[in-house]
Amino acid sequence: DDKAGASYMMDNDMYEATHPDDISRIANEAFRFATQGGKYEVIYRTQTDNRNSYKIVHAVGEHVYTEDGVRLAYVWYTDEGAYLAEENAHHTSLNSSLRNALHKESIINANHYDFLTGLPSMSYFFELAEEGRKTLLENGGAYAILYMDLCGMKYYNRTHGFAEGDKLLRSFANLLKKYFSNENCSRFGVDHFCVFTSDSGLEATLNKIFREFRDMKGIRTLPVRAGICVSTNDERDISTECDRAKYACDTMRNNYISNYRYFSSAMLAKAEATQYIIDHIDRAIEEKWIQVYYQPIIRAANGKVCDEEALARWIDPTRGMLSPRDFIPVLEESKLIYKLDLYIAEQIIENIREQEEQGLYVTSKSINLSRADFEACDIVEEIRRRVDDAGVSRDKLNIEITESSVAENIDFMKAQIERFQSLGFNVWMDDFGSGYSSLDMLHIISFDLIKFDMHFMREFDNSDKSRVILTKLIKMCIALGIDTVCEGVETKEQSDFLREIGCTKLQGYYFARPMSIAEILSRYKNGSQIGFENPLEKDYYSDIGKINLYDLAVVSNDSKDDLAHYFNTLPMAIIEAGEESFALLRCNNTFRTFMEKMFDCVPTGELVRYDKEGVTFGSAFVSALRECASTGNKAVIDEQTADGSIIHAILKRISVNPVNNEKAIALAILAVIHN
Numbered sequence: 277d278d279k280a281g282a283s284y285m286m287d288n289d290m291y292e293a294t295h296p297d298d299i300s301r302i303a304n305e306a307f308r309f310a311t312q313g314g315k316y317e318v319i320y321r322t323q324t325d326n327r328n329s330y331k332i333v334h335a336v337g338e339h340v341y342t343e344d345g346v347r348l349a350y351v352w353y354t355d356e357g358a359y360l361a362e363e364n365a366h367h368t369s370l371n372s373s374l375r376n377a378l379h380k381e382s383i384i385n386a387n388h389y390d391f392l393t394g395l396p397s398m399s400y401f402f403e404l405a406e407e408g409r410k411t412l413l414e415n416g417g418a419y420a421i422l423y424m425d426l427c428g429m430k431y432y433n434r435t436h437g438f439a440e441g442d443k444l445l446r447s448f449a450n451l452l453k454k455y456f457s458n459e460n461c462s463r464f465g466v467d468h469f470c471v472f473t474s475d476s477g478l479e480a481t482l483n484k485i486f487r488e489f490r491d492m493k494g495i496r497t498l499p500v501r502a503g504i505c506v507s508t509n510d511e512r513d514i515s516t517e518c519d520r521a522k523y524a525c526d527t528m529r530n531n532y533i534s535n536y537r538y539f540s541s542a543m544l545a546k547a548e549a550t551q552y553i554i555d556h557i558d559r560a561i562e563e564k565w566i567q568v569y570y571q572p573i574i575r576a577a578n579g580k581v582c583d584e585e586a587l588a589r590w591i592d593p594t595r596g597m598l599s600p601r602d603f604i605p606v607l608e609e610s611k612l613i614y615k616l617d618l619y620i621a622e623q624i625i626e627n628i629r630e631q632e633e634q635g636l637y638v639t640s641k642s643i644n645l646s647r648a649d650f651e652a653c654d655i656v657e658e659i660r661r662r663v664d665d666a667g668v669s670r671d672k673l674n675i676e677i678t679e680s681s682v683a684e685n686i687d688f689m690k691a692q693i694e695r696f697q698s699l700g701f702n703v704w705m706d707d708f709g710s711g712y713s714s715l716d717m718l719h720i721i722s723f724d725l726i727k728f729d730m731h732f733m734r735e736f737d738n739s740d741k742s743r744v745i746l747t748k749l750i751k752m753c754i755a756l757g758i759d760t761v762c763e764g765v766e767t768k769e770q771s772d773f774l775r776e777i778g779c780t781k782l783q784g785y786y787f788a789r790p791m792s793i794a795e796i797l798s799r800y801k802n803g804s805q806i807g808f809e810n811p812l813e814k815d816y817y818s819d820i821g822k823i824n825l826y827d828l829a830v831v832s833n834d835s836k837d838d839l840a841h842y843f844n845t846l847p848m849a850i851i852e853a854g855e856e857s858f859a860l861l862r863c864n865n866t867f868r869t870f871m872e873k874m875f876d877c878v879p880t881g882e883l884v885r886y887d888k889e890g891v892t893f894g895s896a897f898v899s900a901l902r903e904c905a906s907t908g909n910k911a912v913i914d915e916q917t918a919d920g921s922i923i924h925a926i927l928k929r930i931s932v933n934p935v936n937n938e939k940a941i942a943l944a945i946l947a948v949i950h951n
């Protein structure tokens with residue numbers, strides 16, 4: 277719980293049998309784990325039961341969250357077998373002058389070797405490589421630092437067990453020793469290795485290593501990624517060069533074949549840009565280089581702005597406008613994103629309060645949260661506190677979480693999402709359809725809204741198939757009672773299609789780009805702002821949006837009549853009935869065809885007065901509509917048309933607008949009996 281308590285335990289009982297050289301390392305790791313989270317992993321020596329030798333223990337821990345969000349720690353201990361003190365053997369191979377150059381004390385006290393692989397520790401490796409490069413450079417040569425990473429080690433440990441995983445790491449270490457010698461190699465992290473070597477013949481050696489590792493007998497192996505940093509001078513620290521090699525290595529993160537890549541000047545520029553972000557995030561927040569832009573989200577049922585998405589913009593005094601693509605991934609990776617996101621949350625809350633004070637309609641605003649926010653702090657509590665302190669209603673904040681950040685640790689994220697929801701926040705799934713686990717996730721987590729990834733719109737123009745998929749997915753959301761947003765709507769055609777298939781909200785450049793507060797205000801002034809929805813009407817329009825007028829006929833062209841036939845539904849429409857007039861709000865394509873065939877009329881959203889002469893539907897319809905609107909009772913209509921056919925239809929009141937008392941009524945045509 278507290279540091280003193282934890283170290284007391286470690287000093288006094290729990291680690292009583294631990295090798296004295298390892299205790300401080302364990303205590304540090306335990307403290308880090310308790311205060312910062314992440315994974316707990318230490319390998320250490322502990323006395324065997326008879327107390328006359330040591331065995332190796334591999335401890336791995338994780339935090340789990342109970343349903344009500346309480347954090348528990350689990351630690352697994354694996355006995356890795358006897359520890360063989362090999363240090364002396366290694367020391368004999370040490371260059372004797374180098375050995376003398378090193379502090380005697382540090383040799384005795386420091387942890388020089390990784391006892392899993394027998395390779396030098398990181399700091400010792402830096403010292404050795406520093407000496408090594410002097411010799412190489414004096415002789416006019418160049419040297420290289422390799423940073424290597426086994427692809428998929430986490431998964432390997434999970435499927436084959438840690439004992440097998442450790443065996444794999446030892447085998448790889450042995451291969452490195454064979455080609456580069458023990459003292460030129462090091463293990464940096466679980467499955468990360470560094471090598472110092474002269475640069476001649478490097479590629480051939482790497483290819484040999486890749487091949488030998490792949491073909492190793494008696495063990496299943498993994499592909500290897502290697503980053504290479506070549507240098508001809510000693511201006512930089514070895515550790516910086518290791519970083520560069522790692523950088524090159526990490527650019528291949530998504531490769532699952534053995535491969536190598538050189539660190540380049542382009543990477544250097546990118547690394548520099550990355551470093552700039554990390555170094556300046558605090559200042560960027562303090563000096564308001566970071567601003568919140570808002571992009572309106574339009575409700576399909578009324579064409580008004582019903583929500584706004586907050587998007588971060590970094591307007592740098594020297595580098596100009598940075599897009600989220602430039603800084604979000606960097607901040608995520610460096611675990612600093614929570615600073616930005618908490619700041620954005622504060623800005624949103626301030627904007628909401630300002631709007632409230634000015635008596636404007638306040639739409640809900642959505643904030644994007646990253647996976648790392650949940651690791652860095654209790655983001656649920658941090659946001660709740662800020663919202664409550666400001667006296668802002670919790671339902672004014674929508675939390676957007678991407679599909680991929682949920683997929684990584686679904687149980688944990690489910691618990692966090694449910695905490696948000698039980699506090700009264702809406703949680704939206706962002707970028708749905710961009711990953712692989714989409715449908716499964718909907719089954720496990722109840723989102724309030726699903727936001728379809730932009731790629732659906734990018735493929736929209738290319739294929740009928742993507743329209744069918746989108747239609748089906750939206751239909752599924754309607755059936756589950758979940759709202760939907762499609763992002764990246766850029767054309768009228770896309771917008772019409774989405775309204776047709778029942779997507780409830782739309783977002784994209786077709787309506788508006790993300791805008792600064794100043795721009796939003798100036799649009800207000802010159803009247804070019806899209807109208808904001810009155811929050812009191814929110815439920816009314818949400819009810820209208822959730823009615824399924826689903827009709828796939830729109831996606832099938834004439835040549836595929838069978839499809840059209842298969843998917844066709846009843847003609848259905850939603851009508852808004854006022855005191856003196858009514859209007860069509862939404863309808864499906866079958867309804868449109870029906871109106872054209874029966875009445876030779878193309879339905880529009882125009883207002884129609886009840887007392888107007890020659891209303892396309894006759895008097896039975898009008899009186900049933902008014903009756904249904906005022907009583908809320910279902911009404912059945914038998915309307916006779918001019919040619920003597922009878923139309924059977926049904927009307928049902930869906931919702932009442934509390935602001936203007938208009939009623940939304942669903943109309944379905946059940947049958948037409950011809951004479």
Ligand code: C2E
Nearest residue numbers: 587588600604620644645646764765766783784785786790
């Ligand atoms: P996102 O949450 O999916 O946001 C939608 C992105 O699509 C925004 O890009 C928006 O400007 C862009 N967009 C909107 N309509 C259209 C359109 O019609 N066509 C095209 N081509 N693009 C459109 P942006 O602002 O560059 O943000 C990119 C991503 O960065 C966001 O994707 C979000 O994941 C992340 N992000 C942005 N702000 C924040 C933040 O404050 N915190 C966190 N954690 N992530 C953020």
Ligand code: MG
Nearest residue numbers: 585644676706
């Ligand atoms: Mg988003």
Ligand code: MG
Nearest residue numbers: 706707729763
């Ligand atoms: Mg998105």
